[in-house]
Amino acid sequence: MFKELDPILHSQLRLAVISLLVSVKEAEFTFLKEKTNATAGNLSVQIQKLKDAGYIEVMKKFKDNYPQTTCKITPKGIEAFELYVKALSEYINK
Amino acid sequence: MEERQLSQHESLLLIRQMIETAKKEQKDDGKGWIVWGWMLFVSSILTIANLHFKWFNTYFFWNLFGVATVIIFLYETINILYFKKRTGVRTYTKDLFEKLNTGFFISLLFIIVAINTGVLPTKGFALLISLYAFWILIYGTALNFRPSIVGAYLSWGFGIAALFVKTFEWVMVMHALAVLFGYIVPGHIAYKEFRKLQRKEKPESV
Numbered sequence: 001m002f003k004e005l006d007p008i009l010h011s012q013l014r015l016a017v018i019s020l021l022v023s024v025k026e027a028e029f030t031f032l033k034e035k036t037n038a039t040a041g042n043l044s045v046q047i048q049k050l051k052d053a054g055y056i057e058v059m060k061k062f063k064d065n066y067p068q069t070t071c072k073i074t075p076k077g078i079e080a081f082e083l084y085v086k087a088l089s090e091y092i093n094k
Numbered sequence: 095m096e097e098r099q100l101s102q103h104e105s106l107l108l109i110r111q112m113i114e115t116a117k118k119e120q121k122d123d124g125k126g127w128i129v130w131g132w133m134l135f136v137s138s139i140l141t142i143a144n145l146h147f148k149w150f151n152t153y154f155f156w157n158l159f160g161v162a163t164v165i166i167f168l169y170e171t172i173n174i175l176y177f178k179k180r181t182g183v184r185t186y187t188k189d190l191f192e193k194l195n196t197g198f199f200i201s202l203l204f205i206i207v208a209i210n211t212g213v214l215p216t217k218g219f220a221l222l223i224s225l226y227a228f229w230i231l232i233y234g235t236a237l238n239f240r241p242s243i244v245g246a247y248l249s250w251g252f253g254i255a256a257l258f259v260k261t262f263e264w265v266m267v268m269h270a271l272a273v274l275f276g277y278i279v280p281g282h283i284a285y286k287e288f289r290k291l292q293r294k295e296k297p298e299s300v
Binding site: 005010011012015016019020022023024025026027028030031034035036084085088091092 | 100102103104105106108109111112113115116117119182183184185186189
């Protein structure tokens with residue numbers, strides 16, 4: 001029996017964001033926007049969903065009078081990502 | 095843009111594409127190695143010429159190198175503090191390199207002070223080569239960059255040779271060869287690879 005794919009991660013933009021964050025220490029919103037080519041609005045919504053799931057940590061601060069949002073994957077996010085990749089491999093190798 | 099459900103294959107492809115994108119951020123452009131490599135190389139060669147033709151005192155070109163280093167350091171500090179655009183991402187490798195760089199420069203200063211307070215320059219430069227090799231090996235291993243790993247071992251070879259050669263002129267030859275194979279060649283290879291990566295297309299819209 002195959003494991004169900006995590007619905008939080010099984011979406012294009014959220015998976016892209018998590019895949020980027022799993023490879024770096026932390027990334028700014030602008031970096032994620034540039035690398036995923038997503039719109040700011042959509043990216044904000046998906047980041048919020050990942051945050052609500054506890055998969056990422058979002059830090060907001062001001063730098064030179066501009067808001068700066070930084071995202072970082074949490075241990076729970078790493079675990080979810082690993083399980084997701086494992087489940088994917090099972091589907092593909094069936 | 096609406097959320098789109100992916101097939102398993104699409105998911106794997108996307109993960110791979112994003113991880114590759116993030117990996118590019120860890121890629122070094124090699125400019126640091128090129129700049130320092132050429133400065134050290136030229137200083138070594140000019141010192142050899144100076145020893146041969148006796149233009150100035152023995153360490154004239156190393157003193158000049160010291161002045162140039164201070165100018166570059168000040169320029170870089172001002173540039174980082176006021177002008178340089180942030181990349182928007184912090185990687186584990188970059189963080190590690192920042193800390194190791196500090197350690198490298200402290201050790202470098204340590205040896206330079208030792209040379210100026212009694213350690214024979216012939217032995218001091220051999221120690222410097224050994225320090226370069228150590229840092230090159232860490233860099234090459236962390237980035238899985240083979241030219242630097244090979245360059246590190248070659249540099250150590252030249253460093254050991256520098257310990258046993260008889261004249262300062264030969265120490266400078268070993269120093270020049272160490273920076274050529276440890277800094278300059280890997281630096282140019284890294285720069286070429288970096289430019290190649292930059293020319294590749296951006297990922298498709300997600």
